[in-house]
Amino acid sequence: MADRDRHPKVEPHLCVAGGAEALAFYRKAFGAKVVMTVPAQDGVRLLHATVQLFGGEVLVHDEFPETTGPGSVRAPTSAGGPSVAINVNLASAAEVDAAIDRAVDAGAVVVMPADNTFWNARYGRVQDPFGHVWAFNAPLD
Known part of the structure; x- marks a missing residue:
């Protein structure tokens, strides 16, 4: 891979039902920057996207239920x-x-409200629409 130094050592690759909608959500919810998109051959689904957010990168693609197997x-x-x-590790509890x-x-649902934890951190979870x-x-602090 010619650009191997550009890629982080670990990149989550998120499979979604509704790639275009997911990218719009990640922009709105997390201030994500879409670096690259590759449409699928059907012209509807997303084969691949690279998204920068919170100082890192995730990859996003649509689900392809017609592919099966291990x-x-x-x-x-x-x-x-x-x-x-x-x-996502942030700098402050307020963040x-x-x-x-x-x-x-933007449309996420809180699944664990933010709270101060026994490990001396502010921690909470949301589930995105996907x-x-x-x-x-x-x-x-």
Whole structure:
């Protein structure tokens, strides 16, 4: 890969049902910057997108239920729920509350209200409209 130094060592690859809508949500909810998109051959679905947010990158693609077999990836809404949470480490407790509020305003649902934890952090979780869980964490001031 010619641009291997550009890629982070770990990149979550999110499968969604509704790629274009997911990108719009991530822009609104998280201030995401869409770096690249590749449409699928059907002209409707998203084959691939690279999205920058919170100082990192995630990859996003539409679900392709016609592909089956080992390693086939399904959107959480088709798979019965998420199997991971995306953890976002922020600088301050106030940023946790602001990130959750912004996500909720964009259409996410709070699944764990932000609270001060026993590990001395402010922590809370939301679920986006595409079934992915985003956890926000910051040290207490």
